[in-house]
Amino acid sequence: MPSPSEAARQYSRAQAETFQAELFEMLRIPSLSGDPAHADDMRRMADWLADHMRQIGLTNVAAMPTAGYPVVYGEWLGAGPDKPTVLVYGHYDVVPALLEDGWDTPPFEPAVKGGKVYARGATDNKGQLFIHVKALEAYLKTAGSAPVNVKFLIEGEEEVSSPNLTPFIKAHLDLLKADVCVISDTSMRTIDEPAITHSLRGMTYIEIELEGPKEDLHSGLWGGAAHNPALALAEILGKLYNPDHTIAVPGFYDDVVPLTPAERTMIAKTDLSEAQYRQATGVPALWGDARYTIRERISARPTLDINGLWSGWSGPGPKTIVPARAGAKLSSRLVGNQDPDRIYQLLKTYIEAITPPTVKVEVRLLTTGKPALIPFDLPEMQAAARAFEKGWGHAPVFTRGGGSIPVVADIYDLMKIPVVMMGYGLDTDGLHSPNEHYSLEMFQRGIETAIVYLEELAELPR
Amino acid sequence: MPSPSEAARQYSRAQAETFQAELFEMLRIPSLSGDPAHADDMRRMADWLADHMRQIGLTNVAAMPTAGYPVVYGEWLGAGPDKPTVLVYGHYDVVPALLEDGWDTPPFEPAVKGGKVYARGATDNKGQLFIHVKALEAYLKTAGSAPVNVKFLIEGEEEVSSPNLTPFIKAHLDLLKADVCVISDTSMRTIDEPAITHSLRGMTYIEIELEGPKEDLHSGLWGGAAHNPALALAEILGKLYNPDHTIAVPGFYDDVVPLTPAERTMIAKTDLSEAQYRQATGVPALWGDARYTIRERISARPTLDINGLWSGWSGPGPKTIVPARAGAKLSSRLVGNQDPDRIYQLLKTYIEAITPPTVKVEVRLLTTGKPALIPFDLPEMQAAARAFEKGWGHAPVFTRGGGSIPVVADIYDLMKIPVVMMGYGLDTDGLHSPNEHYSLEMFQRGIETAIVYLEELAELPR
Numbered sequence: 001m002p003s004p005s006e007a008a009r010q011y012s013r014a015q016a017e018t019f020q021a022e023l024f025e026m027l028r029i030p031s032l033s034g035d036p037a038h039a040d041d042m043r044r045m046a047d048w049l050a051d052h053m054r055q056i057g058l059t060n061v062a063a064m065p066t067a068g069y070p071v072v073y074g075e076w077l078g079a080g081p082d083k084p085t086v087l088v089y090g091h092y093d094v095v096p097a098l099l100e101d102g103w104d105t106p107p108f109e110p111a112v113k114g115g116k117v118y119a120r121g122a123t124d125n126k127g128q129l130f131i132h133v134k135a136l137e138a139y140l141k142t143a144g145s146a147p148v149n150v151k152f153l154i155e156g157e158e159e160v161s162s163p164n165l166t167p168f169i170k171a172h173l174d175l176l177k178a179d180v181c182v183i184s185d186t187s188m189r190t191i192d193e194p195a196i197t198h199s200l201r202g203m204t205y206i207e208i209e210l211e212g213p214k215e216d217l218h219s220g221l222w223g224g225a226a227h228n229p230a231l232a233l234a235e236i237l238g239k240l241y242n243p244d245h246t247i248a249v250p251g252f253y254d255d256v257v258p259l260t261p262a263e264r265t266m267i268a269k270t271d272l273s274e275a276q277y278r279q280a281t282g283v284p285a286l287w288g289d290a291r292y293t294i295r296e297r298i299s300a301r302p303t304l305d306i307n308g309l310w311s312g313w314s315g316p317g318p319k320t321i322v323p324a325r326a327g328a329k330l331s332s333r334l335v336g337n338q339d340p341d342r343i344y345q346l347l348k349t350y351i352e353a354i355t356p357p358t359v360k361v362e363v364r365l366l367t368t369g370k371p372a373l374i375p376f377d378l379p380e381m382q383a384a385a386r387a388f389e390k391g392w393g394h395a396p397v398f399t400r401g402g403g404s405i406p407v408v409a410d411i412y413d414l415m416k417i418p419v420v421m422m423g424y425g426l427d428t429d430g431l432h433s434p435n436e437h438y439s440l441e442m443f444q445r446g447i448e449t450a451i452v453y454l455e456e457l458a459e460l461p462r
Numbered sequence: 463m464p465s466p467s468e469a470a471r472q473y474s475r476a477q478a479e480t481f482q483a484e485l486f487e488m489l490r491i492p493s494l495s496g497d498p499a500h501a502d503d504m505r506r507m508a509d510w511l512a513d514h515m516r517q518i519g520l521t522n523v524a525a526m527p528t529a530g531y532p533v534v535y536g537e538w539l540g541a542g543p544d545k546p547t548v549l550v551y552g553h554y555d556v557v558p559a560l561l562e563d564g565w566d567t568p569p570f571e572p573a574v575k576g577g578k579v580y581a582r583g584a585t586d587n588k589g590q591l592f593i594h595v596k597a598l599e600a601y602l603k604t605a606g607s608a609p610v611n612v613k614f615l616i617e618g619e620e621e622v623s624s625p626n627l628t629p630f631i632k633a634h635l636d637l638l639k640a641d642v643c644v645i646s647d648t649s650m651r652t653i654d655e656p657a658i659t660h661s662l663r664g665m666t667y668i669e670i671e672l673e674g675p676k677e678d679l680h681s682g683l684w685g686g687a688a689h690n691p692a693l694a695l696a697e698i699l700g701k702l703y704n705p706d707h708t709i710a711v712p713g714f715y716d717d718v719v720p721l722t723p724a725e726r727t728m729i730a731k732t733d734l735s736e737a738q739y740r741q742a743t744g745v746p747a748l749w750g751d752a753r754y755t756i757r758e759r760i761s762a763r764p765t766l767d768i769n770g771l772w773s774g775w776s777g778p779g780p781k782t783i784v785p786a787r788a789g790a791k792l793s794s795r796l797v798g799n800q801d802p803d804r805i806y807q808l809l810k811t812y813i814e815a816i817t818p819p820t821v822k823v824e825v826r827l828l829t830t831g832k833p834a835l836i837p838f839d840l841p842e843m844q845a846a847a848r849a850f851e852k853g854w855g856h857a858p859v860f861t862r863g864g865g866s867i868p869v870v871a872d873i874y875d876l877m878k879i880p881v882v883m884m885g886y887g888l889d890t891d892g893l894h895s896p897n898e899h900y901s902l903e904m905f906q907r908g909i910e911t912a913i914v915y916l917e918e919l920a921e922l923p924r
Binding site: 214224305403 | 684
């Protein structure tokens, strides 16, 4: 007779087609948290998840209201108080996607090609969060119980930096009480190199807007004596970096914890070659702070990126105006111990200081998220490493993630429990890009690894 | 019994409401030459004009095909070969307008408020070109004839810099043969200060686009080692100007004819104060080359403006990407004797030279137009001055226009006839801006001045 985890794994293989079909249902819902036009889709997505959790046997399930979009909560506590409780975090929201951005197929109509499903949210985060739902289902449908208690915390605002999650966690510390938190929202380089992420970058995201004339001016009648706001914006943005590609904002690097030689050695294990980076991204040449390796630049060092620009006329043909306004979205990826609010103040002060009196500037804070750094010698981390060995078939490396999952710092700080980031995505999945996709083989291996991890956690000394 | 011109003027006053209603019909047609989605409207506008010309008694009327939009031609040659022939130029196309740009009323639903009609094209150029149609009609409906022969050349591509007009003129020099060309597509400072424009700026309009990654990248996974194309664009655009607000493109000023002290004295007569410029445009402070007065900067000196910027995400909320592309529309207003094609080469060479190897750049030429400078002591110019005195009620000043009407240089060069720019607009009409409008009083005074001008031309020694 197979062990409970082996029986659950067998069940997950037998049910693979059903599990995939259920995932595709999720992917068809355009749950864009950043665009108010999709508010109904967000509610539909939350309800779908809650209904699904009830169907597979979770209790106390609810789409719990917040000041923004609801948090979907559900639990299975049948293992009893003597067993550990795992809190699974995920997010049901996605970033925008339009066919004309360069998608080969409509972003909210899942298309399977070459063993991958193409859709917005396929890897980030619907596919990965669903792995844990299906792992629990596999135990419940075979043994009738799981080796540990499981709670789900699935939010709908991760892609807008989780403005309402910290208050939610603070208000529900008892409900969410757990011994370890597991999150699958990170990625590995290749299918044979699983990775556990022990560090994430934080974020300060701002929007700046310049105003010159009260309305667009005819450039022939008025041009030559008005400071063009688009030019002024370019002049300001052109001063964000020093010639050596370090960020020119005074004080920006003050709180960055220097990388130790030991850390750099560990990071070097997963470094990218220039050719690999160019191949993956398509850039004609590398760029950045030459004192750091590529992997360090994209995971262990802070950044300041322009995420969007707009001014005047960008449609077809010419339009001869001095635009009234010009704007940019800017975001900084932060590392320990940079404080997102302080970075906002530094950015605002600098931008205001270099804005000439010929235009008016407004600097608006959109979102913030703290960076996180978690020791990888904790037992819950090592249990995750064993789960990868047994369930995935390869031992993982511990890596720093360049992305931001604001909840990680919050859970680690507020709940005082380890956060284990077992990423089941690939670096090349195209998350946030056109043609985002997710490997169906990795979906299956992820479910099996998650099944094994629950068993490994049950065996930890308490 | 009133003179023919007096009878025509009386008729124009009696018919004022009808004339206005006809103008509003034109204004309801969204004839945007720069947007292919409006191709049908362009055809509808050309047909409307041709039909109208036939109705009032013009002959040989046709919407004549070009490689782009048709040229509407019509003539009345009843004055006979002993009398001069006037060629009236105008354009039936308009620049884009969207209600959400800041219009108080829909831009293609003419609204009369405070004696002005608000609509895209009201002053530029439908209202002004229609003045000449109505002036001729007034003669034909009263005396049964006009004092001079009249030909109309109304194009549909002025707002996209008339790419097909030069070939059209070259191919139809006999058809268009005339003694003088009159154009009403310029403006005066106040209703009591009519102006005849004897100089116009030319134009070189380009679009530049940078490409970095092959598609938008997740800024957390890849940010820090890719040169953000929006940043690279800002860095390039930030190098267009020197700190003293002169244009940094090498060779840009080489062919500019210096202003003489006499010209500067004439220009000073219509100078603007800093307060007037700020009041008209709403800018918080003046800007530009401090060696020149405001009027010189906006009419007699070349410019380089950013007309549009685009990159990445400009919708609501944050999106954490390194954009794949960033672009800008740039246009330069040129003065004698700058050559638009040479300026394009200088811009392209400079931009390519300052683009770093971390991104790819493409510089595309959209349109060009030559600058024009016409002596104001010609008899046809002086006849126009008398027409303003008699028909408008005020003697005009001769001024330089900051805008570009490419046909002026073409007609002057190709047809070897004087081009008289009798502008019937106001500087504050808001052309190319939201809430463009046209004074109905000026529409009426324009018709009467145009009536008198035909009589003045008939009396010139031949």
